[in-house]
Amino acid sequence: MSRRAVLPRSTPRASGISSQAITLLLDRLEEKSIECHSLMIVRHGHIVAEGWWAPYTAERPHLLYSLTKSFTSIAVGLAIDDGLLSLDDRVADVLPEHVPIDVSEQARLINVHHLLSMTAGHRADTLAEAWQLEPSDLVKGFLSLPLAEIAGTRHTYDNSTTFILARMVERVSGVGLPEFLGKRIFEPMGINHAEWDRVGSGAAFGFHGLHLQTEAVPAFGELLLRGGVWNDQQLVSREWVELAARKQVDSSHYAAGADGADFLCGYGYQFWMSRHGFHGNGAFGQHCVIIPEHNLVVVVTSAQREVQQAQDVLDAIWDLLLPGMDRAESAVEDQALSDRLQSLSLPLLSETVGSDHSVVAVLDASPEGSALPHATVVSIVSVDGGWRVHFGSLLDVEVGCGRWAESAWLGRPVCAIGAWRSGFFVADIYVITGPHHLRLNVDVEAGTATLTWNTVPLTSSDLQLHLRAPLITRPDVA
Known part of the structure; x- marks a missing residue:
């Protein structure tokens, strides 16, 4: 698969980042036993550090898991920008054929804002239960479940909400979510290798399943940093970007008992707030961290085995990378970092004596x-x-x-x-x-x-x- 540069390149020194700070970041990720697959750091719109742990490469798309939700949020924003949706539009009105006959009045009130902020009124993720109830109609299964809270009052991380948002965008736009984002976001940005995982009906999950080459992810973060502008073209309104990346509700961590300070800073519209900036996050360690105060985007794809490692990545950025802002070093240090980034690899199994026979x-x-x-x-x-x-x-x-x-x-x-x-x-x-x-x-x-x-x-x-x-x-x- 070919690779097309989406962002220009620079060096840490030219962009005002300490290359030693990036090296310390790499050291910390190793110390925490985080199996990284790729790392990209963007400052002032330029990629200043990039690396892939072999056999992962720049050309291969990588599954983003729930980082996909942040892209679906932008699709909702585009539909709102077009006047096709509003935050007050209710699921029951946009997708009436999916409404159960005995739907509760409370469920009838669930709207786009509730879905985006994950405040529909459930106390746990509804995905498995809703699909078990209605395998052929997740929307109907979701609306059939009892609600324990008043909509808009309690955040509960819930995959079903994003699936429903994807279906609402498709209904009002008349095209599939992959095609909608492809035409409005990916094509204008030069992102030409988006792949989508789908359910049995052929619909994209929406809450998960987007595969992108690593460079497309920091480019997405850069689009948000620029207020929705790419190459002097307003792809999505600044108003929507600011709304989506703003705290809408107090958040609860998706894993009870985990030490997740940055997952307790609040939730926006399919984005997590952070101690610095905001971020999109996917299972097993897919991170897109946007830090406007430093004009910085950091992307990590990985195979984290423990929930705590998601916080470990963010801690490493705050503790080691941010202190290196506006503290550039020599070209020699930059070259040492570049050499290390080019030699990254996952562990290789060593060969010993064995059988040559079948x-x-x-x-x-x-x-x-x-x-x-x-x-x-x-x-x-x-x-x-x-x-x-x-x-x-x-x-x-x-x-x-x-x-x-x-x-x-x-x-x-x-x-x-x-x-x-x-x-x-x-x-x-x-x-x-x-x-x-x-x-x-x-x-x-x-x-x-x-x-x-x-x-x-x-x-x-x-x-x-x-x-x-x-x-x-x-x-x-x-």
């Missing part, structure tokens, strides 16, 4: 996070430069020896590296367009194998769904 095993799917069906036959064949692993008739994966090998048996790419370890064949398999990877363990003597996720994708543990193009990871719902 190995056959049967998959045990009982471990938590198993990715393929029980009793799938796993066979390993030596090839030049590594191995080819067959998972029955389901898929094949190329596995490199001392290097990453790429394959795309079902249409979407994976990168894998393997090694022999004392009678076991092990391989790390990365679904390279997202934060998740798998560990394959094959016990040659026992003839058994396991294939488990490091972190299970939120939509499905079925690996095949994440490797098929186009992406429909919840074919069971609409």
Whole structure:
């Protein structure tokens, strides 16, 4: 996949940032054991630092999870700018065919403002319950659920609200959310590799599922910093950007008990307020941090395993990067940072003595996070430069020896590296367009194998769904 520069480049020194501060930021992320996939820092509209941890690269789109919500917010703003929607418009009026016959009067009052601020009146995320109630109609399921609070009074992080906003935008605009944002935002900005995960009906999730090359994310942040202006064109109104990025309600952290200071600063319209500026955030560590006071945007994509690590990233920015503003250093320091950024890599499995012959095993799917069906036959064949692993008739994966090998048996790419370890064949398999990877363990003597996720994708543990193009990871719902 080709890559097109969306933002101009500069150096930390020329943009007034300490390259040593960026180095300290990298050190802190390593100390906190955060598996980073990419980092981009933009100041005064120029990218001053960028790096990808191999096998991740600049050309590959990365799953943004709930950072997608911030893009949907802009779509709502565009519809409001066009006079097609208003903050007072009610779900029941815009999507009347989705209203249950016995809908409560309280549910009838839920409007665009309530959805954007996640203050519809529920005390927990409604997504699973609403889909269980109405698999073919999430909007109807959502409106059928009892409400514990008066709309507009309590913030509860709720994925259903953004799904409904996406459907409302589509209804009033007459086009799908991907097409709407593509024409109005992505195309004018030169972002040409947006991919969307979809539900069984073909609709984009809206609250999750947008895949973008890393550079598109800080460009989005820069668009917000500029008040919706790009190349002298007002893509979305300044009024909407300011409204969306302003505290609308006191926020509650999405994980009870987590130390999330920056998630308790308030919630806007699908944006989190922060101790400095505001940010969009996606599961497993997808960050777009916008800091207007320093004309700064920081983007991190990663595979965080713990909720606390989201706060760790923000703490590192506040503690280490911000003190480096307006404290530029020498060109030598800039070059040292550039060299480090160009050599970033995830750990490589080391090769040891193993079998050159074909190995056959049967998959045990009982471990938590198993990715393929029980009793799938796993066979390993030596090839030049590594191995080819067959998972029955389901898929094949190329596995490199001392290097990453790429394959795309079902249409979407994976990168894998393997090694022999004392009678076991092990391989790390990365679904390279997202934060998740798998560990394959094959016990040659026992003839058994396991294939488990490091972190299970939120939509499905079925690996095949994440490797098929186009992406429909919840074919069971609409």
